[in-house]
Amino acid sequence: MNVYDLPDKSGHFGPYGGVFVAETLISALDQLREQYEHFRNDAEFQKEFADELKHYVGRPSPIYHAKRWSEHLGGAKILLKREDLNHTGAHKVNNTVGQALLARRMGKTRVIAETGAGQHGVATATVAARYGMKCVVYMGSEDVRRQATNVYRMKLLGAEVVPVESGSRTLKDALNEAMRDWVTHVEDTFYIIGTVAGPHPYPMMVRDFQTVIGNEAKIQMLEAYGRQPDILIACVGGGSNAIGLFYPYIDENSVKMIGVEAAGKGLDTDQHAATLVKGRPGVLHGNRTYLIQDNDGQIIETHSISAGLDYPGVGPEHAWLKDIHRAEYVGVTDNEALEAFHALCRYEGIMPALESSHALAYAAKLAPTLDKDKLLLVNLSGRGDKDMATVAQMSGINL
Amino acid sequence: MNRINQTFASLKTRHKKALIPFITAGDPDPALTVDLMHRLVEAGSDIVELGIPFSDPMADGPTIQRSSERALKYHVTLTNVLEMVAEFRKKDSQTPVVLMGYANPVEAIGQASFAQKAQQAGVDGVLIVDYPPEECGEWVDCLEQHGIDAIFLLSPTTKPERVKQVAKLAKGYIYYVSLRGVTGAKHLDLRDVEHMLEQLRQSVSIPIGVGFGIRDGETAHAVAGLADAVVIGSRIIEEIENASRDNALDKVKMLVQSLRNAIDGNTTNTNC
Numbered sequence: 001m002n003v004y005d006l007p008d009k010s011g012h013f014g015p016y017g018g019v020f021v022a023e024t025l026i027s028a029l030d031q032l033r034e035q036y037e038h039f040r041n042d043a044e045f046q047k048e049f050a051d052e053l054k055h056y057v058g059r060p061s062p063i064y065h066a067k068r069w070s071e072h073l074g075g076a077k078i079l080l081k082r083e084d085l086n087h088t089g090a091h092k093v094n095n096t097v098g099q100a101l102l103a104r105r106m107g108k109t110r111v112i113a114e115t116g117a118g119q120h121g122v123a124t125a126t127v128a129a130r131y132g133m134k135c136v137v138y139m140g141s142e143d144v145r146r147q148a149t150n151v152y153r154m155k156l157l158g159a160e161v162v163p164v165e166s167g168s169r170t171l172k173d174a175l176n177e178a179m180r181d182w183v184t185h186v187e188d189t190f191y192i193i194g195t196v197a198g199p200h201p202y203p204m205m206v207r208d209f210q211t212v213i214g215n216e217a218k219i220q221m222l223e224a225y226g227r228q229p230d231i232l233i234a235c236v237g238g239g240s241n242a243i244g245l246f247y248p249y250i251d252e253n254s255v256k257m258i259g260v261e262a263a264g265k266g267l268d269t270d271q272h273a274a275t276l277v278k279g280r281p282g283v284l285h286g287n288r289t290y291l292i293q294d295n296d297g298q299i300i301e302t303h304s305i306s307a308g309l310d311y312p313g314v315g316p317e318h319a320w321l322k323d324i325h326r327a328e329y330v331g332v333t334d335n336e337a338l339e340a341f342h343a344l345c346r347y348e349g350i351m352p353a354l355e356s357s358h359a360l361a362y363a364a365k366l367a368p369t370l371d372k373d374k375l376l377l378v379n380l381s382g383r384g385d386k387d388m389a390t391v392a393q394m395s396g397i398n399l
Numbered sequence: 400m401n402r403i404n405q406t407f408a409s410l411k412t413r414h415k416k417a418l419i420p421f422i423t424a425g426d427p428d429p430a431l432t433v434d435l436m437h438r439l440v441e442a443g444s445d446i447v448e449l450g451i452p453f454s455d456p457m458a459d460g461p462t463i464q465r466s467s468e469r470a471l472k473y474h475v476t477l478t479n480v481l482e483m484v485a486e487f488r489k490k491d492s493q494t495p496v497v498l499m500g501y502a503n504p505v506e507a508i509g510q511a512s513f514a515q516k517a518q519q520a521g522v523d524g525v526l527i528v529d530y531p532p533e534e535c536g537e538w539v540d541c542l543e544q545h546g547i548d549a550i551f552l553l554s555p556t557t558k559p560e561r562v563k564q565v566a567k568l569a570k571g572y573i574y575y576v577s578l579r580g581v582t583g584a585k586h587l588d589l590r591d592v593e594h595m596l597e598q599l600r601q602s603v604s605i606p607i608g609v610g611f612g613i614r615d616g617e618t619a620h621a622v623a624g625l626a627d628a629v630v631i632g633s634r635i636i637e638e639i640e641n642a643s644r645d646n647a648l649d650k651v652k653m654l655v656q657s658l659r660n661a662i663d664g665n666t667t668n669t670n671c
Binding site for chain 2: 019028
């Protein structure tokens with residue numbers, strides 16, 4: 001059996017990943033890489049991380065059989081990995097706890113983050129409060145306007161939220177701005193990236209912190225069902241919840257993996273964020289990966305009903321898994337995701353995040369085509385309370 | 400000998416330092432760029448750095464990002480930038496032109512194809528800020544095959560062993576980023592620069608230009624006393640930004656003239 005062992009030493013997943021940054025960032029990344037290499041093999045660090053995940057985050061998150069919904073759809077059993085039950089309501093906190101613990105060990109007193117919808121910003125503000133660090137979150141001014149509740153949540157947690165006015169004023173611009181902050185304040189500042197993108201070692205490090213999802217699932221599936229699932233399904237924006245579930249399964253070839261991207265208003269329109277399905281390789285935010293770009297290599301604004309999937313890049317490891325056909329990537333539209341959102345509310349009493357609703361929507365398409373004994377494991381990456389205003393608006397309701 | 404080496408050799412015999420202004424191609428209007436390049440030369444610039452507009456200029460500060468945004472409103476492409484250089488070359492066959500930008504527009508054309516087209520257009524050097532040495536083996540080869548200098552950055556945080564690595568690859572001149580942060584930042588510590596340049600020269604044999612944070616004649620003069628070249632970007636872009644379309648060319652020319660005077664040690668009119 002081939003043992004999957006990526007990235008290589010310099011952070012490459014095949015042609016993807018790497019360290020495509022200006023010289024001004026190199027030494028900060030070198031330092032981070034060295035320190036992370038040290039602590040990822042440090043038993044004390046791993047023990048503290050595991051303790052925090054258990055007692056602060058509330059792990060392990062259960063696997064729940066969505067029985068009524070599965071029966072309604074007919075076909076395969078749909079199982080949900082309940083990351084929505086984590087503290088702060090999404091998988092994001094697994095990673096921010098890991099990076100904050102690393103930041104502390106590196107003696108950094110200030111953490112910064114980029115955020116789109118605000119989920120990663122909230123998860124970062126949360127751990128900054130937990131560990132007594134100063135926290136600055138960069139957020140596109142357009143997103144600040146759209147996500148007022150999360151902005152207030154971050155402020156309640158003691159973070160400073162800086163609206164970013166450059167470019168398209170969304171997630172990618174927030175990331176640019178956070179990088180600039182980091183370059184300028186690298187002595188005391190740790191940049192907590194929220195997804196498996198950015199320059200090496202971020203895609204690897206964030207993945208490692210998120211693999212708790214897949215590692216737990218492997219044990220839980222054996223306990224509850226005596227076997228592993230047939231298919232894993234997860235939504236992919238940057239791709240951290242998906243890689244967290246997929247990674248421990250990469251060498252198990254009988255387990256199929258499907259990443260679901262935001263097809264927005266349709267894959268045949270220009271209003272989507274389906275980077276792997278519709279994009280082509282290029283270099284952005286420190287790594288080589290698939291990008292939504294025009295013919296001249298300019299990055300194009302993406303669209304999704306779900307702010308967390310609204311990103312023109314994607315983690316380089318997903319780009320590689322696509323090219324080697326180990327994972328399959330598909331698109332789900334805004335409307336399909338909304339339908340799945342409502343279905344899960346009504347059939348299971350669970351309000352999923354709009355991001356996760358993309359994965360659910362694809363499961364709902366797939367399940368009826370499969371036998372009843374097949375097991376679909378869907379990563380329910382976050383809860384949907386944050387999305388109520390968006391859903392109401394889409395339904396023509398003013399809250 | 401290529402134009403960049405010739406320029407530095409000639410400056411050396413005249414005991415002068417190079418003035419290297421940066422403008423973004425297409426800012427404030429693509430129709431003005433070639434004229435602007437000629438004015439920069441008339442005002443005493445030795446090398447012209449021409450920015451390739453990019454939607455996500457991560458290593459730049461807000462001033463240069465805004466210049467990119469203005470250019471992109473006109474959909475200025477990398478191919479357009481090369482056309483501008485070719486147009487500039489019709490009247491100026493002497494002044495080196497260095498393109499500066501980000502990897503993705505180059506990747507969209509393809510590294511080899513870009514290098515060939517850049518040579519045809521009359522480009523002398525290229526600095527792609529997000530191609531650090533470890534990611535650009537093939538890139539450097541492509542440029543070399545077409546007689547174009549691969550320009551690299553060094554920063555105050557670059558470790559000595561890495562300086563050696565960069566020095567092996569770099570051609571033309573090294574661009575030393577004189578402070579931590581992004582372009583357009585404000586605090587430049589000259590003693591730090593002096594100390595770092597001494598260290599860099601132990602490994603770097605080609606000329607060293609200093610940029611980031613040079614905002615007035617006084618600083619330009621001081622930096623010229625330490626380095627082989629003074630690179631000025633954000634301050635010039637600000638001048639373009641604050642000028643009307645009609646007087647942008649003249650304003651930039653006046654600014655660059657005053658910087659030239661300051662660098663040459665002529666103390667009159669350094670108030671820019």
